[in-house]
Amino acid sequence: MTHRLLTLGCAALSAFVLLANPANAQHKSADIVDTAVAAGSFNTLAAALTAADLIDALKGDGPFTVFAPTDEAFAALPAGTVESLLKPENKDQLIAILTYHVVPGKVTSKKVVKLSNAETLNGQRVDIAVKGDKVMIDKATVTAVDVAASNGVIHVIDQVILPSSDTIPAVAKAAGSFNTLLAAVKAAGLADVLSGEGPFTVLAPTDEAFAALPDGTVEDLLKPENLSTLQEILKYHVISGRVFSDAVVELSSATTLAGEDIKIATSKKGVQINGANVVATDIDASNGVIHVIDAVLLPPKGMSQAEQARELIRMAINRGVPLYNHGQASATSAIYEVAAMAVLAMDEVPADAQIALRDGLREMRATHGSDRQAWAMRYALDDAYNTLSAPMAAAGR
Numbered sequence: 001m002t003h004r005l006l007t008l009g010c011a012a013l014s015a016f017v018l019l020a021n022p023a024n025a026q027h028k029s030a031d032i033v034d035t036a037v038a039a040g041s042f043n044t045l046a047a048a049l050t051a052a053d054l055i056d057a058l059k060g061d062g063p064f065t066v067f068a069p070t071d072e073a074f075a076a077l078p079a080g081t082v083e084s085l086l087k088p089e090n091k092d093q094l095i096a097i098l099t100y101h102v103v104p105g106k107v108t109s110k111k112v113v114k115l116s117n118a119e120t121l122n123g124q125r126v127d128i129a130v131k132g133d134k135v136m137i138d139k140a141t142v143t144a145v146d147v148a149a150s151n152g153v154i155h156v157i158d159q160v161i162l163p164s165s166d167t168i169p170a171v172a173k174a175a176g177s178f179n180t181l182l183a184a185v186k187a188a189g190l191a192d193v194l195s196g197e198g199p200f201t202v203l204a205p206t207d208e209a210f211a212a213l214p215d216g217t218v219e220d221l222l223k224p225e226n227l228s229t230l231q232e233i234l235k236y237h238v239i240s241g242r243v244f245s246d247a248v249v250e251l252s253s254a255t256t257l258a259g260e261d262i263k264i265a266t267s268k269k270g271v272q273i274n275g276a277n278v279v280a281t282d283i284d285a286s287n288g289v290i291h292v293i294d295a296v297l298l299p300p301k302g303m304s305q306a307e308q309a310r311e312l313i314r315m316a317i318n319r320g321v322p323l324y325n326h327g328q329a330s331a332t333s334a335i336y337e338v339a340a341m342a343v344l345a346m347d348e349v350p351a352d353a354q355i356a357l358r359d360g361l362r363e364m365r366a367t368h369g370s371d372r373q374a375w376a377m378r379y380a381l382d383d384a385y386n387t388l389s390a391p392m393a394a395a396g397r
Helices: 009-015 032-039 043-051 071-075 081-085 088-099 168-175 179-187 207-211 217-221 224-235 305-325 329-344 351-366 370-394
Strands: 064-069 102-104 117-119 125-131 134-137 140-149 152-157 200-205 238-240 253-255 261-267 270-273 276-285 288-293
Touching: 032 043, 032 064, 032 140, 032 152, 043 064, 043 071, 043 081, 043 088, 064 140, 081 088, 102 117, 168 179, 168 200, 168 276, 168 288, 179 200, 179 207, 179 217, 179 224, 200 276, 217 224, 238 253, 261 329, 305 329, 305 370, 329 351, 329 370, 351 370
Parallel strands: 064 152, 200 288
Antiparallel strands: 064 102, 117 125, 125 134, 134 140, 140 152, 200 238, 253 261, 261 270, 270 276, 276 288
């Protein structure tokens, strides 16, 4: 994967001074490690790489881009931090920190383009921003650029940057808006799984998303006799691997740990997962990434597409009605529109239901006023729901 960094801009570039060290000119063939050692101001970094057994890796072919903290940056850490990290029992933590300073690929200032982040060898992303004449990597300032090495490039920073050390459940707990999700994860016996090595991508419904389910749903799911159902629902919110938001928008579907696919749709209004809106993205954890969604996803296992479509319409109406009643007609019509588009993307929806939804979408888009638009879509959803329900009612479902 090609990784790009933020454009420095003429003002920012002019503010940087390349590392003043004649060794750069004399040892153009030196690798990243030897280049850093020759500079004389990265002794702590070199000691840390040795303790973490990363010397050989950074002497490899690469190429790598290293954000290298100076000895002064390490010295600025709380007293005893470096000594603690260099202990053998803390090797994994040290590796996590050091690999957070390395981005795959050689990214010189001439190749810099506008981006707000870059994925590191740690798996997590660093944030990148231009602030006036400064370029920031997380909270560290870049003080020198383009220190050339045979297997990459070094940019010097004035602070040690630290990745998230908390697992997904701990990050969710600290956020304070996922209490129901965490209670469900605990009841399902999945807390240890989501605290494991991973990595995982979690689509995390907020407490409000769970509260929007029909009365009694959460309470029923938390009962021991419904354990398997609860586990399937929660696994339907988890994807194996770290899938950051820029990769999500390139997908039309993804397979979850439940073994079922979720549908991903991108529009001017944002990204929807099975009709649920993605409201926050790329929340880093030590073992994965969290994207926040505003509805609970229900796995389709054992349901036909017609049943899935009916359930999606029901959920959209349940979410839309209270919004409309609180004066949010525009948000209501947006939810109804997303649900209609999701149903129309299904392959096995009856023609009459498709016609009702398409007619509703045309009327909504030709109508002025959010109230009238919301009602146009509500009538269409009701017609489609009734069409989908007729054969199920005849079959006793």
